[in-house]
Structure formats: C-alpha cells, structure tokens
Amino acid sequence: MSHAVSILVTTSIRPRRAQRLQAEEISRTLGLPYVSRSRESLEALRRKSGAEAVVVVSRNRVGLVFAGREFFFHPGLGKVRIRRIEAGKTDQMIQAMGLKAGDSVLDCTLGLGADALVASHVVGAGGRVVGLEVVPVVAMLVRCGLENYAGGGPPAEAMRRVEVVTADHREYLQALENDSFDVVYFDPMFRVPRHASSAMEPLRPLADARALDPESVGEAVRVARRRVVLKERAGSPEFERLGFRRITGGRYSPVAYGIIAKDGDEA
Ligand SMILES: C[S@@+](CC[C@H](N)C(=O)[O-])C[C@H]1O[C@@H](n2cnc3c(N)ncnc32)[C@H](O)[C@@H]1O
Structure with missing residues (x-):
C-alpha cells in the first residue's frame, strides 16, 4: 500500500x-x-x-x-442534511439519485463519508450503501468514525450501516456484475478547488485528486441498475467530457449533479 x-x-x-x-x-x-x-x-x-x-x-x-x-471523522454536515430531510426539505443529491427506502448505492468516492451517511439514512435498514475510498488512511479514519460515533439518534444507525471498502473504484467496478447497485455515485475532488472554507479542505492534501476517467463511468453505467450520478462544480466541463447530459441542482448552488439514467429508470 x-x-x-x-x-x-x-x-x-x-x-x-x-x-x-x-x-x-x-x-x-x-x-x-x-x-x-x-x-x-x-x-x-x-x-x-x-x-x-x-x-x-x-x-x-x-x-x-x-x-x-x-x-478526524465527524458526522457534521451529513447530520444537518439528515435533519433537513426529516423536516421535509429537498436534498439535491438525494433528488439527483432518485433515492428511496430499500435502494442500494455504491459511493465510489467516500471521502469524509457525508454523502454516504445521508444516502444510508434515506435507504434505511432495508437498503445498502457501500463506500469506496482509495486512500487507506482516509478509509480507516472514516471507518473508525462511522463505527464508533456515540452521538445517538438516526445518524448513528445510518453510520453503522455504511460499508467502508478500501479500494480504487477503477478496479472495484470492473469486478462487479451488471446491475449490482441501484445507483452508482461519484464525487471526485473538484478540478478547480472551491475556496478554503470547503468541508473537503482537511482532506485535500491526503486525497486522490486524479480526474474521473471515462472508462470508470462506462463501468458504472454497466454496474448501475437505475442511474449513475456525478457531483461537480456547476458549469464544469467534466459533465460533458464524461457523458453526463442531464444536469440538476439548485439554481444558485455552486455544485451540480449529472445523471446518466438507464433504460427503465422512471424518475
Ligand atoms: C471530494 S471527496 C468525496 C467527498 C464525499 N462525497 C463526502 O461526502 O465526504 C473525493 C474522495 O474520493 C477519493 N477517491 C479519488 N479517486 C478515487 C478512486 N479511484 N477510488 C476510490 N476513491 C477515490 C479521494 O481520495 C477523496 O477522499
């Protein structure tokens, strides 16, 4: 390693x-x-x-x-989003994924685990979230945090259910069968970093910042039953380069979500 x-x-x-x-x-x-x-x-x-x-x-x-x-791992941002979802507010990522209870999600870029945590809360005990992180020390810190968080409440249950795998999605995706997960998700490090207050800042020097490759997106389309979702900066040329033509997100939000829907995905 x-x-x-x-x-x-x-x-x-x-x-x-x-x-x-x-x-x-x-x-x-x-x-x-x-x-x-x-x-x-x-x-x-x-x-x-x-x-x-x-x-x-x-x-x-x-x-x-x-x-x-x-x-260190902290559920912070994920926790706030879960609270907002509970209050009936829209979460842009969940909407882009068309996610509901019982779904399965493969998060190909786990990072600090906030998106995986929110997805885990939404899919519930009947669903599944697997998070891949290529940097071993980041995967370890997030795994320990998800397992040991003692704050209680719905976030704690959702945390325990996230399955953390230390792996490169380039290889992991290749080994999966067709239609293995309802949704496959990518949130790579932005090509152009947002400002220093970004939640990703502590991770930046450790994270793998290579660009997402079209081969992995192709594999993800094969592995997803319903759709592949990419989070990027709003207006990023990455969407076009990687074949994401349907884009969603808040009108004034600095981030956007690209969607590749498979045949039969009704949302
Ligand atoms: C922007 S962060 C993800 C943030 C995450 N969505 C969250 O909510 O905290 C991107 C993460 O993906 C990881 N990564 C980059 N390339 C990867 C790959 N090929 N396989 C697995 N993880 C990868 C980086 O090391 C980094 O930790």
Missing part, C-alpha cells in the same frame, strides 16, 4: 490497553510504523521519526494530525 505522505501511528499520552492494541492493529493493517507514545509532544515524535503526519488513537477517537491540524 502506498501513502502520499509518510505517516506514523501512536496513541495519546498514557493510553489504555485497548488504545494501544487498536494503534498496533491500524499500524499492521495500513503497513505504517507504530511508535509507542512517551510523554513527548506529537510534534517532537513526528520530527524525530521524520514523518509528515501522525495517526493518533485517543480514548474517544482516531485522528490524523497533519500540517498542524487534526483531521
């Missing part, structure tokens, strides 16, 4: 046994060095080892300290 930045794994100061075991397990699974935490500051530990980033297993979360910031 290759990592774009060099990373080591440790615990918070005075860890419990469970934390130490979890840190060792993460180190083994991701093939990253484990360094036992003394009383040293993270910065000192990082400098001594020459690593650029540190995975820190604390009592209540697993985070990644990188460039002076800690990145």
